[in-house]
Every structure is written in C-alpha cells, then in structure tokens.
Amino acid sequence: MNATAPAKPVGSAAGHPSGDKRFKILEVFIKRQQQRQDALIEVLHKAQELFGYLDDGLLWFIAHGLRLPPSRVYGVATFYHFFKLKPQGAHTCVVCMGTACYVKGARQIVAALEQATGVRSGETTPDGRVSLLTSRCIGACGLAPAVVYDEAVAAHQTPESALARMKGWLTNGAG
C-alpha cells in the first residue's frame, strides 16, 4: 500500500461488507460468471474498473469469491501490466513509446514530463494528482508521437505541447 494514498484501503471490507456498494456489484459480477475460475482476468478487470486499483484486501475478496488460492490471484494480478496495485493519480498521462512514437521523439516528451512532475514514468505525484505512464504502443502510429491524457488521444505531440497540457493538472505545486 502506498502510505500517501488518499483513499482508505479499498479491500478492507472483504468478507464482511462494509456497506460499500462496489463489493456488492463485484459479487454479482462474480456470480454471473458462475464462479468459473477461468473468469479471473475478467473479474480483475471489473474490480479495477470499480475501485481504480487492486489492493491486497480486494484480491482476497476475489480469491474467496472464485474459490481460488490467493497466490494464484496475486500471481495473475502482478503478471499483467494493465492491473494496478497502487492508487492512480486523479489524472493519467500515458506517453506512447511504440516504435513510431519513439523514432519521432517520445523519449524527449517523457523526459520533459518527468522533469515537470518530479516523478519517473510509472509513478504518481506525491499529491496524487497525476500518474505518468508509458505505453508499449497504443496503435495510433499514424499520429506519432501520441500521448493519452485521461483517455483522450492527442496527436503529434512535442515536449512543449505536452507540458502545456499538463500545466492545469499540476497547479498545486507538484514537482
């Protein structure tokens, strides 16, 4: 768990529902999969969609629901890059590092953003405002270099345009 996480540990209610409706939704989802153990990845997707990230308590809850050993659930959750085990920032900025973006200067964009945010790619600013991430390839190679700001793809980015876009997110003095 990240000590600076603003939210309380999301899985703390596992086993004894705390009234958090999201657990109920997840439980129904698990039931709808007929508790099939091969639905684990679908369930993890759903859990991350509901909670934003997967903490230990939540993984226990899923293991219990699918009658799987927690080691198996943890093993799968840590294997795939898409699953986040730590809370993400209020905003996410994903710089595509696919080949086309790379040869067109994605590395310089990452460097500029790392400097502006004060965190390295893959990390979240200490105030929890921005997560800076890189992607293997978002498949928007015709628009290289591309950056995804909160799910919206922006084409032909430069370090300057990326910094301008990030400015509003960093007003609280992060970095």
Place this chain on the structure above:
Amino acid sequence: MVLAELLEIQERERAARKPVLITCCLAAGCMSSEGRQVKEALDRAVQAAGLQDRVEVRGVGCLLLCCEGPLVRVDPPGVLYQKVRPADAASLVDTLQGGTTSVARADLNHPFFTRQMPVVLENSGRVDPERIESYIAHDGYLALRHALRELSPAEVITEITKSGLRGRGGAGYPTGLKWATVAKTTSARKYVICNADEGDPGAFMDRSVLESDPHRVLEGMSIAAYAVGADQGYIYVRAEYPLAIARLQVAIRQARQSGLLGPNILESPFHFHVDIRIGAGAFVCGEETALMASIEGRRGQPRPRPPYPAESGLFGQPTLINNVETFANVPPILRRGAEWFAGIGTERSRGTKVFALAGKVRHTGLIEVPMGIPLRTIVEDMGGGAPDGSRIKAVQTGGPSGGCIPAEHLDTPVDYESLTRLGSIMGSGGMIVMDERDNMVDVARFFMEFCMDESCGKCIPCRAGTVQMHELLKKILARRATARDLTTLEQLCDLVKNTSLCGLGQTAPNPVLSTLRFFRHEYQTLLQPEPWKPPAPAAAPAPPA
C-alpha cells in the same frame, strides 16, 4: 435468419441509399482528432441545409491516410477532404449546392491510394461498423451462407488450401493445413480463437480491421468453426483497444439477434458462439500457448510445443488459432473463389498484406498491397519518402521479432521468404521507416528493452539473456564497450535465439542481429580500444633485481 431475410435486408439497404454519401472516418486515429465531432457537425449541417433526403452522413472505419485526419469523403463527386474541423461542416455541405470550401483535399491519384489493393479492407471506409445491415448490404455473410448450404466442411478446407492463404500473424503457416489438422481430431469439443492481441509496437492493422469491419472477422471465424467442427470461439483483444472491443461487442450482439451467431445458424444444424476475452497488457500473450493460458484465467506464460494447439489447446481441447487478418481473408476467398485469391501475389505468398506504414515517411496510414510488391514502392512511392529532405536509412518490419532492412535492399519484394532471407520477418504488418538521423544501435536497444520488460520469466535464456543483452547495448551506446563486449553480445544472441522456450525469446535477438549485419559500422564506431594491454612478450628481459 433465412436466406430470404438476408437478401431482403440487402435489398432494403440498397434501396435506402441516397444520391450523395458523406463518409466520416470514425476509427481510432481520426476519433482522436475530433472525428466524432466532425460527423455530428456534418449531421447538423445537412439538416440545416434541408438535404437530409438526398444526403446520407455515415460513420465508417478507416479511410487509410491517418496522418491527415480527420478524413471525410464526399461521394459524388468522390473527394477526400483532410484535416476537417467541425467548423468546416457547413462549407462541405455547401459544396453540394455549388458552393466552395477551403478545406484541403487529399490527392486520390497519389500512389498511396492507387497502389492499394483492398481485399481485407474492401469494406473499410464503406460500411458502418456499428450496423450489421450495412455489412450485409456489402455482401456480408453471403460467404458463410455459401459454406453452410453448399459446401461440406472438407470442401471449405480444400478451398482455403487451394487459395494458398498463409497465417497473417507473422509466421506464415499455411492456413488450410492448420484447419485440416484441427478438423482431423475427433474430440467432441473444439475451439476457434481469433488472436487480436496485436502487441507489436508500430502495428495497428488488426485494430483498424476490427474497428472498420468487425462482422468480417466474425464471419471468417464462423466459417472456420464450421470447417473444423467447433462450436465455441473466443476473440482475444488487447485492453489498449477500447474502440475495437466496443465495436466487436456491438457486432456480436447484432449477429446473435439476427441468428448469424448462436444455435442453428441460417437454418442449418451449425451452432457457434463467440465471446470476447480482454487482454491485460502482456506482449507474450500474442504467443498462442500463452494466449490460451490467459483465456483460461492464468498467467500468460507459454508452454513447450508439441503438443500443438491443434491437438491439445484451450482447456486441453483441439483449438484453431488464427490472427484477425487471416480470418478477414476467409469470406472473400469463399465468395470469389480460391483461384481469384491465388492469382494475387507471388508463387509462395498469395494474396495481399495489410501494413501499418509509420515513422519517417510523409504519408503514414494503413495500406493493403499485393504480396511481392517491392519495398521501395511502398516507402518511396506510396509513403512519399522521408519528410524534410532527409534520406531513408532502413525499414523495420516485424516489430521486436523482426529486423531492419537497409535502404540498399529496398528493391526486395515483400513476401515471407524474401524478408526472412534479409534477417527480418513479414511479421503482422508493422512497417516503421527510419531515416539517417536514427541511430541503429539505439533502435536495437529499444527493442531489447521491450523484450526484456515483456519476457514472462519462465525460461532462463530469455529472462536473463535479454537483461544482459540490454546491458551490453547500453554499454556500447555509452561508449564504454570494447570489441570483447560485442563478441559477448553476439554469443548471447546465438544462445538466446537457440535455447529460448517460445517465439518471444527465440526472436528477441533479431533486431540486434539484423542491425549488426547491415549497420555493423555503427556499433564499431562506438567501441573503445581495449583498456588493458597484453602481457609483454617473454623475450623482454626482466629488470635486474
């Protein structure tokens, strides 16, 4: 659904056509530059001009020239407008009534468009990917009907074999042979899997096909399932493609409602269900055994083959696994005949191939060309060469498993064997052009970093070898390496290539090997002289004590 209904939908769709068709690209590229808003603005502009009876505004899939998006095509007169802003909508509609517009037009007589040969992409930019009726109006599901009503499963396989179709995922295994192997097994349960885990960086062909024409992939899968005797299919799509997933979900729902998926398809005894499985960001899941492990809800780690998936695949049952583009080739083969397909391309590589052209070229986007076309035609004529007056240095194909083909080999025809001879591979179709400013050692390091991060960790050569090779490449780039390090790097390449468990490790050294083969001087100029001197020859007398 029966045939009469299928034809009725086709008839109705065709009758409902309006004199003017405005198509707006709503694939991921154009969507990211306000494509959706452009379409909505055009809808409003047509209403405002009172032309809704004469003009249809249709959201379609990829219009190919991604770098100039958002793209809008007006037909007639057959003009492709580029970089359209929502504010331009009124002036575009105005052109239909004799007005003019300042929006730039793409040159449709440019080789980028004229050298294309659409087979897989024949509907791309024409059908509305979110309406099954639109696909049916373009002869959709007729191939499935033909297969179910007029051909036995064995005849379908014969047709695919005769066409010479080879797997479009990269390795080029003959599709007919693969189908026949699965068909021969006697298991009661068989599966068909569509591999849409397009993980190669620099590749977006499968994404475009799924976003532009999802029903074509479903139809291809259904025909395959009929041929091999499967009743359950899975499409494994990467989570990074939300639009493709959404369109597939819509397509599956529509096909179910129309009786084109589910029980007794087209009043035949054939049942087929398709489910989507969403990947979770692991490149190794493009490897077939890892992909199946992932569908089973486990860590996506490969296992040794044999047994091949055709004998023991998903849940231990015989499984047919093909790539998106392979399935997309199936309906036109059955509709137009194996001879027609075999007439395209070269002796050993039949048909067309879709490439995602990107990097240092003027025109980036999606192209489909007949196999055997020279690489030079693609990058210099269609792509328009390198921008800003620089020169093309190399073309990278096959992603992290492929290699860099130097400019002096640009006359190589694009087919499976020729690319392999040059130390690259056809791959799934990513084609990244590099110019003289790109450092090839850095490109090799880029791919090695990719393979290092994506190695699943199951076998040691790949897990440890990629780390060591990456370290050596970093050392060379930092000008701290000597000729001995280069020798070590080459030995490691050989070891990892020959001893890794799956394709990821076996091909991870390819970018290094191909750049060493053609751009060795770039490595050598970075090497330092040996810091140590060999011991003085024995002839030298020892100093007196």
